[in-house]
Amino acid sequence: MTSSVADAVKGRLIVSCQAPPGDPMRETGTLVRLAHSAAAGGAAGIRVNEPEVVAAVTAAVSLPVIGLWKDGDTGVYITPTVRHAVAVADAGAHVVAADATDRPRPDGSTFAQLVTAVHQAGALVMADVSTFEEGVTAARDGADLVSSTLSGYVPGTPRQAGPDLRLVAALAEALDVPVVAEGRINTPDEAAEALALGAHSVVVGTAITAPTALTGRFVERLARP
Ligand SMILES: CC(=O)N[C@H](C=O)[C@@H](O)[C@H](O)[C@H](O)COP(=O)(O)O
Numbered sequence: 001m002t003s004s005v006a007d008a009v010k011g012r013l014i015v016s017c018q019a020p021p022g023d024p025m026r027e028t029g030t031l032v033r034l035a036h037s038a039a040a041g042g043a044a045g046i047r048v049n050e051p052e053v054v055a056a057v058t059a060a061v062s063l064p065v066i067g068l069w070k071d072g073d074t075g076v077y078i079t080p081t082v083r084h085a086v087a088v089a090d091a092g093a094h095v096v097a098a099d100a101t102d103r104p105r106p107d108g109s110t111f112a113q114l115v116t117a118v119h120q121a122g123a124l125v126m127a128d129v130s131t132f133e134e135g136v137t138a139a140r141d142g143a144d145l146v147s148s149t150l151s152g153y154v155p156g157t158p159r160q161a162g163p164d165l166r167l168v169a170a171l172a173e174a175l176d177v178p179v180v181a182e183g184r185i186n187t188p189d190e191a192a193e194a195l196a197l198g199a200h201s202v203v204v205g206t207a208i209t210a211p212t213a214l215t216g217r218f219v220e221r222l223a224r225p
Pocket residue numbers: 016018068078149150153182183184185203204205206207
């Protein structure tokens with residue numbers, strides 16, 4: 001299992017098909033269409049939010065699916081508890097992505113306990129981290145993949161405009177498990193650079209699947225002289 005999913009995405013693109021609360025794209029059928037488009041364009045995997053969407057996309061698209069369940073948007077909100085993680089696995093995700101930052105989880109579980117529960121449910125775990133130390137700890141705790149997803153999203157830490165390729169490179173150098181580059185990858189060249197720096201795979205969301213945010217970038221620029 002580990003090797004087949006990891007092999008399938010090695011050196012390739014995973015497309016995150018998500019939409020924030022209130023966004024016109026936040027509708028299961030629409031997100032399934034986005035996943036189909038990503039597959040048609042050559043993606044090797046899909047990342048989606050919420051059990052209902054995970055189930056719909058795994059049924060419709062024959063690519064590995066990384067599932068998560070966002071609950072809120074502050075603190076630990078990406079698959080915050082064991083209950084959320086098992087629900088995502090039970091919905092059919094091949095990989096469950098979960099917050100593996102060093103912050104306390106709302107159910108009091110440890111990340112290692114979440115990993116055990118997901119493995120028992122038959123899925124792999126992607127640790128979404130914000131720092132090098134968190135990545136090392138997550139791998140030690142049994143994560144099957146480690147992703148730079150949360151770099152810049154922990155309050156009080158800096159967020160750069162582009163991807164945190166320094167973190168990706170450091171993790172890729174240090175870890176035996178595959179390291180995934182994710183977060184603010186805006187161009188094909190940035191994705192290629194992440195692979196060149198040792199990333200196993202690259203996740204791109206906003207730059208491909210978020211027309212509201214992309215429109216806003218143009219509008220914001222035109223509003224400035
Ligand atoms: C921080 C957080 O909540 N990240 C989420 C994780 O699933 C998504 O909102 C991002 O879109 C995803 O990580 C891909 O990143 P980008 O959209 O920058 O390509």
